Amino acid sequence: MLSPVQLRSFCAVVESRHFTQAARRLGLRQSTVSQHVARLEAQLGRVLLMRDTHHVQPTADGETLFGFAREILDVETRICAWRSGSERRARIRFGVSEDLTLDRLPGLLSRFIEASPWIDLDLTVGLSGHLRQSLDAGRLDLVLAKVPAATPGAEESRLHLLWRERPVWVGDPRPAPSDDAPLPIVVYDDLASITRRLAIASLDTAGRRWRLAGTSGTLTGLLAAVRSGLGVSLQSRQVLAAGVTMAPEGLGLPEPPELAFVVYGRSARLQGPAARLAAAIIDGAEVLRGPSVAKP
The missing domain is CATH 3.40.190.10 (Periplasmic binding protein-like II)
Structure with missing residues (x-):
């Protein structure tokens, strides 16, 4: 069983690229953080970090463990919140262009709901332009849709580009x-x-x-x-x-x-459950896009 305390120290080092900064962030001594990482490496039998006098870089094994560790720590946080009763139900009003619902999006949303059981997802399917209007009117929290690839700059500040394609x-x-x-x-x-x-x-x-x-x-x-x-x-x-x-x-x-497929909220900075869903969509963009299609 991997120790969450050791994993937290390891993640802090990877994120800050420095043992001293990681220790300061966690409120621990640098030697303690070093011991946590050393124990993880010994337990796993893998070298997790490449160290020099100035910086720390994760190895390939370290990058892999970092992904697992973030998931483990996230689950631990949710369990603690659930035990204390502080985790309240949240709601995301999510708008999606109809063509995106045909194939891979349902699987992504199913995995998101399973991983976030405290979030109620309200789905609206419609035309991209109408979804944007509903978002601006406060009736939606997040939109996954398409826009002309030459969308003006004033609008681009809140758009997170997933991919471009020619219809x-x-x-x-x-x-x-x-x-x-x-x-x-x-x-x-x-x-x-x-x-x-x-x-x-x-x-x-x-x-x-x-x-x-x-x-x-x-x-x-x-x-x-x-x-x-x-x-x-x-x-x-x-x-x-x-x-x-x-x-x-x-x-x-x-x-x-060309068209651009984007995910966006009412402002450039997403927060809370909407940010969580947007991150899942961005991470799954390649799957959502699907394979390229050759002309017949």
Whole structure:
């Protein structure tokens, strides 16, 4: 059994990169902190820290233990709070863009809820623009959504970038439109939709004629229209997890601008449960993004 006291000393050294500063932070003697680390190394049979006269750096084993140690100490803190009755239930009003709910996000949220049983998660799924409005109005605490990659700087201060991607055209209209016929497109019926605006702007810029072949207030409705062969739709790559296919290159569709997937709150500095959930999302960004998709 690893000692939480020794783990706390080890984490303080890793975080401060100095034994003296770690000891000062913990209110211990430097020799005591050194003994704690030495005992950990002896117990585990691993070298955890690389030391010189000025700095301390964790080894590869030290980095691994540091991650485990933070989890152990976090659990210990929660148990102590639970025993004392000081841990109160918290609530996060969380808004998510609908395309992000199709594949990997449910698993991430399930793990978060399991690790944070005192947090009540209220989920709102909707268009990215409407989620931002709800956040600014105080109806949400945290938003995971997409924005145009060229979002102005005043807004960027509170946005935590997860990844950028170029949206894709999905669908294969039946019958295939002739070269001189308007392209049938499927879009959200809400003018606030980012992908609707990008699709129409991209087609207009390319001089490509188009017509509305289908509209819906939900992504489920859009994808049903696409699968039916009513037209093409511009969406994030997340929708490919729902089984739709990319549009054939023979349609000659224009390349749209990039989107940025971001997590953000009402201010640049997140605190409390919202900060905890944001950290879990940032840590899981690569999983949420999924593998890159090659053109057919």
